[in-house]
Every structure is written in C-alpha cells, then in structure tokens.
Amino acid sequence: xxxxxxxxxxxxxxxxxxxxxxLISASILxxxxxxxxxxxxxxxxxxxxxxxxxxxxIAVVVGPGSxxxxxxxxxxxxxxxxxxxxxxxxxxxxxALVAGHSKPIWAIMNAGRGxxxxxxxxxxxxxxxxxxAVAPLDTxxxxxxxxxxxxxxxxxxxxxxNLLCGDHRYQSAARLLPESLISTMNxxxxxxxDAIKLLKPVYLQPALAERxxxx
Amino acid sequence: xxxxxxxxxxxxxxxxxxxxxxxxLSNVIASQYKAHDRFGGVVPVIAAREHTAKISxxxxxxxxxxxxxxxxxxxxxxxxxxxxxxxxxxxxxAAKSIALACDIPLIGIHHLEGHIYSNLMGRSKVLKFPFxxxxxxxxxxxxxxxxxxxxxxxxGHTRDDAAGEVFxxxxxxxxxxxxxxxxxxxxxxxxxxEAYNFPRPLINRTDGEFSFSGLKTAxxxxxDRNPNLNKADLCASFQQAVVDLLVSKTIRMAxxxxxxxxTLAGGVALNSPLRTALKHxxxxxxYQIFTPCDDLCMDNGAMVAGxxxxxxxxxxxxxxxxxxxxxxxxxxxxxxxxxxxxxR
Ligand SMILES: [Fe+2]
Numbered sequence: 248x249x250x251x252x253x254x255x256x257x258x259x260x261x262x263x264x265x266x267x268x269x270l271i272s273a274s275i276l277x278x279x280x281x282x283x284x285x286x287x288x289x290x291x292x293x294x295x296x297x298x299x300x301x302x303x304x305i306a307v308v309v310g311p312g313s314x315x316x317x318x319x320x321x322x323x324x325x326x327x328x329x330x331x332x333x334x335x336x337x338x339x340x341x342x343a344l345v346a347g348h349s350k351p352i353w354a355i356m357n358a359g360r361g362x363x364x365x366x367x368x369x370x371x372x373x374x375x376x377x378x379x380a381v382a383p384l385d386t387x388x389x390x391x392x393x394x395x396x397x398x399x400x401x402x403x404x405x406x407x408x409n410l411l412c413g414d415h416r417y418q419s420a421a422r423l424l425p426e427s428l429i430s431t432m433n434x435x436x437x438x439x440x441d442a443i444k445l446l447k448p449v450y451l452q453p454a455l456a457e458r459x460x461x462x
Numbered sequence: 463x464x465x466x467x468x469x470x471x472x473x474x475x476x477x478x479x480x481x482x483x484x485x486x487l488s489n490v491i492a493s494q495y496k497a498h499d500r501f502g503g504v505v506p507v508i509a510a511r512e513h514t515a516k517i518s519x520x521x522x523x524x525x526x527x528x529x530x531x532x533x534x535x536x537x538x539x540x541x542x543x544x545x546x547x548x549x550x551x552x553x554x555x556a557a558k559s560i561a562l563a564c565d566i567p568l569i570g571i572h573h574l575e576g577h578i579y580s581n582l583m584g585r586s587k588v589l590k591f592p593f594x595x596x597x598x599x600x601x602x603x604x605x606x607x608x609x610x611x612x613x614x615x616x617x618g619h620t621r622d623d624a625a626g627e628v629f630x631x632x633x634x635x636x637x638x639x640x641x642x643x644x645x646x647x648x649x650x651x652x653x654x655x656e657a658y659n660f661p662r663p664l665i666n667r668t669d670g671e672f673s674f675s676g677l678k679t680a681x682x683x684x685x686d687r688n689p690n691l692n693k694a695d696l697c698a699s700f701q702q703a704v705v706d707l708l709v710s711k712t713i714r715m716a717x718x719x720x721x722x723x724x725t726l727a728g729g730v731a732l733n734s735p736l737r738t739a740l741k742h743x744x745x746x747x748x749y750q751i752f753t754p755c756d757d758l759c760m761d762n763g764a765m766v767a768g769x770x771x772x773x774x775x776x777x778x779x780x781x782x783x784x785x786x787x788x789x790x791x792x793x794x795x796x797x798x799x800x801x802x803x804x805x806r
Binding site for chain 2: 281283284285286288289298299300314315318319320321322323324325326327329330331443444445447448450454455456457
C-alpha cells in the first residue's frame with residue numbers, strides 16, 4: 248500500500264510517498280507555508296508513474312505549527328481522503344519531532360509575541376506525548392535551565408539559537424525528518440468516514456482576538 | 463458540464479454544483495456569523511479555522527443535494543483572487559485536491575467575477591454584452607462595463623468604505639441583529655426617509671466614483687447625539703441616502719456609456735428599496751434592470767461555478783499551482799479597483 252504523507256507545519260513543506268514503510272519519493276521545499284503543496288504532490292506522483300487512485304492512505308501532520316500551513320495541509324489531506332475514499336492518519340508534530348531523540352527532552356516552538364510553546368517529554372518514542380503549553384520565553388527558559396535531568400532541548404525551527412546559546416543540550420530541527428514522519432505515521436490511528444471530515448488542525452492557542460474574551 | 467464551485471473568500475463557506483453555467487443543482491452556504499459576531503467584524507484567522515473545520519461537510523452536502531458524486535464532476539472552480547488571504551487558501555487547497563484526485567480541470571475565478579456572472583446564470587439569452595454591472599457588497603462597491611466574457615472596464619468604485627460595510631456598521635451601532643442590511647431594511651419600512659438629511663458624498667460629480675465614509679460618520683454621529691432617537695426614521699433616511707448615491711451614479715454611467723442593460727450584484731442587491739428605486743429610474747430612461755436570484759447575491763459557490771462555465775471556454779483550465787491573492791487585478795484588462803499599494 249502506498250501512502251501520501253504531507254507536512255505543512257513548518258517553514259518546509261514536505262511531501263513523501265511511502266510504500267509500506269519504505270520511502271519511495273520525497274519532495275521538500277522551503278518557503279511560504281504550503282505554497283506549492285499540490286504541485287509537489289503532482290510531481291511526486293507523476294515521477295513514480297502512479298495516479299492518486301493508486302494511493303491507499305493519506306497521512307498529514309495536524310500540528311502544532313504554522314496556522315496557515317496547517318489549514319492548507321489538513322484541508323488538502325482531508326479532501327484527498329474524502330474524494331479517493333481512503334483512510335487518513337493524523338500525525339502529531341510533537342510525536343514526529345521527538346522521535347529518535349534522547350529523553351527526557353524539552354520540545355519548544357516559537358509562538359511569537361515573546362512566547363514559546365513547550366513540553367517536557369520523558370517517555371519513549373511513540374507513546375502519547377503530553378500536550379504543549381504556552382508561556383513567556385523567560386519563564387520557559389528558566390525552567391529549562393534549572394532542569395538538569397533533561398538531556399535534550401529541541402526547537403522546531405531555529406529562532407532560539409542565540410537565546411539558548413551556551414546550553415550544550417540545545418538542538419534545532421528545521422523540519423520533520425522523513426524517517427520520523429513514517430515511523431510516527433505507523434503508530435497513528437486510521438481515520439475513516441466522518442472522522443476524516445471532522446479532522447481539524449491542532450491549534451495551541453485561541454486566535455489573538457479571542458484571547459481575553461474567552462471566559 | 464457539471465462544475466463544483468467553491469468560495470471561502472470571507473466568512474461564508476460555500477460549495478455548489480451547477481450544470482452548464484445555468485442550472486443550480488445545489489448551493490450550500492455555511493455562515494460563520496456566530497464565530498465573529500462578538501468581535502464586531504470578521505476575524506481572518508477565525509474565518510480560516512472555521513472554513514477548515516467545515517469544508518469537508520459543505521462539499522459533501524453540495525454533492526448530495528445535487529445527487530452526484532465526485533466522479534461525476536467535469537471541473538472544479540474556486541475563488542482564488544479577492545478576499546481574505548487566510549480564508550481563500552482553504553477553499554483553494556480543497557479545490558486543488560479535488561482537481562488532482564478526480565483528474566479534472568481546475569478553474570480559478572476572481573471572486574468579483576463570480577458576482578458579475580451571477581446575473582448571466584440562466585439569462586445569457588436575454589442579457590447581452592456590453593452591459594453595466596453595479597456590484598455592491600460588504601467588501602466592494604464598483605461600477606463596471608462588462609464588455610465580453612472576462613473583459614471589463616472600470617467606470618467607478620468607492621474611494622473608502624464599501625456600501626455593505628456601512629450597512630453593517632450602522633446596524634451594529636444601533637444594536638440590530640444579523641445580517642445588518644436586512645435589519646436596517648426592515649426597520650426602515652416604518653420610518654420616514656426624509657427625517658434626516660444625511661450627506662450624499664460626491665453625488666453631483668459627473669464620474670462614477672463613490673464615497674461612503676462621510677455618510678457613515680454622519681449617521682454614527684446622529685446615533686451618538688441622541689440615544690433615544692427614532693431608529694426607524696434613522697434607518698429609512700440612511701438607506702435612502704445610500705440608494706440615492708447608488709442609483710444616481712449607476713443611471714449616469716449607463717447614459718454616458720450608452721449601456722441599455724443594467725445588472726445588480728452582491729449582498730446589497732438583496733435590498734428591495736434599492737431594487738425598486740433602480741427599476742423606477744431605469745424605466746424612466748428605458749433601461750432594463752437585472753438582479754440575480756436571492757441565493758446568488760450573497761457570497762456563494764454557485765456563482766463561482768457559473769462564472770467558471772463561461773470563462774473556462776475563454777481561458778481554459780488553470781495549472782494546479784495557481785496563486786491565491788487577497789487583491790488581484792480583474793479580467794483581461796487587469797482592472798485595479800483598489801489603491802495601488804494593495805496590489806503586491
Ligand atoms: Fe463577495
């Protein structure tokens with residue numbers, strides 16, 4: 248069975264085709280969120296000489312990540328699955344991010360406006376990860392600095408390199424790696440029918456306008 | 463030819479199936495009004511989130527109501543130009559997936575062309591080029607000469623607020639419900655249109671330019687001055703000012719450009735005093751008036767599918783990589799109806 252895997256959660260748009268668990272095609276583009284997603288899909292499939300109807304499953308990174316990227320990616324994936332009538336596997340950004348890294352690990356992402364998404368994972372790959380929280384940078388970085396038992400501090404993106412310089416545990420991941428996406432996908436549930444239509448991106452925060460107005 | 467049309471340009475999620483540009487088999491619209499109401503206007507990121515959450519169900523309903531499945535489609539059309547960028551990309555993403563998965567042509571439509579073509583649907587035998595089109599909605603107020611399929615000339619547009627926007631603002635200021643235009647129209651029925659003499663900016667200028675911000679300011683100031691005012695009188699007087707502005711400019715431009723057929727499009731085309739006044743004025747001059755059926759006035763997918771049928775014959779399909787733009791020049795002449803800084 249061939250799976251089309253879509254990741255639009257970050258500054259790279261990744262389109263992979265896997266046959267069972269083997270990667271058979273990869274298209275990775277940097278730029279505006281998901282700007283050329285469908286061209287990447289078209290090119291990937293035609294270079295493999297297969298048609299969309301030859302796909303047996305769709306997998307998509309549902310977030311957290313770029314608001315617009317996820318809206319485009321999740322909508323594209325849901326619609327492919329709906330039209331082709333095949334199952335859809337949602338992939339958590341966080342699961343794919345920490346896959347293969349030593350634990351305990353801090354996974355962090357820039358949330359803009361002086362804030363940071365963060366989570367501390369102690370369990371091993373493919374266990375369900377706790378949800379990310381959001382807090383001001385100082386608060387999060389102080390916690391990380393005093394947490395001497397953590398062995399890795401992993402940022403999705405590379406915006407904190409200067410702020411965390413000197414911390415030898417810091418690593419940045421510019422994108423989710425194909426092998427991580429494939430291994431995470433195989434642990435993900437297979438959605439069918441209405442569950443596909445109900446799928447939404449994982450938004451970590453309410454929209455700016457909603458903050459303060461939600462009781 | 464069965465075309466699925468998708469519109470996610472603002473705060474309504476629309477999908478529809480239209481046969482041969484004329485026969486509307488389904489026209490499903492999900493309003494997001496409740497999600498935006500408490501913020502006093504449409505919040506783009508929330509619109510994008512709502513479109514993403516609902517799009518699959520809207521597509522499903524559009525096909526179900528039309529009694530067809532994805533494999534019956536001959537093409538998929540989508541508004542990719544004009545609107546909120548964050549919202550447009552959702553509909554465009556869905557449309558591109560459908561085009562690829564079904565191996566059918568993708569047709570990108572300028573949202574305003576959808577409005578213009580809402581008049582041609584079912585009417586292409588009686589409505590002949592060139593004709594005049596007054597598009598009045600929450601986001602635009604403009605007068606176009608529709609020269610031929612996909613070719614337009616700009617005769618006038620608003621320098622500031624759109625007429626529909628002003629209706630919404632006044633309704634909100636009066637604490638009326640949604641949609642604002644309908645609430646104002648209803649209250650105005652019992653009011654005196656001459657109770658207030660609101661300004662009619664630029665009405666004596668001989669060109670087709672509109673301006674509504676002075677009128678908006680005057681109406682809001684009148685409400686603020688007297689909280690116990692007669693709302694019906696205020697609504698009637700305000701509505702009359704808008705109608706006078708729209709009708710006088712439209713009739714003047716029809717005369718100047720010798721256009722015998724006048725079409726009305728956009729959400730404000732639902733306003734019956736506007737329709738009546740325009741009809742009377744047109745009758746006086748021997749012009750013919752066309753208005754779309756009610757379901758095609760608000761933002762919807764059917765007008766996109768309708769426009770696509772006619773424009774596909776002219777322009778052919780678009781590549782899968784078509785861009786998405788909040789503001790884009792309109793038609794083969796690349797008309798710019800917004801300030802130049804908007805076109806990046
Ligand atoms: Fe519109």
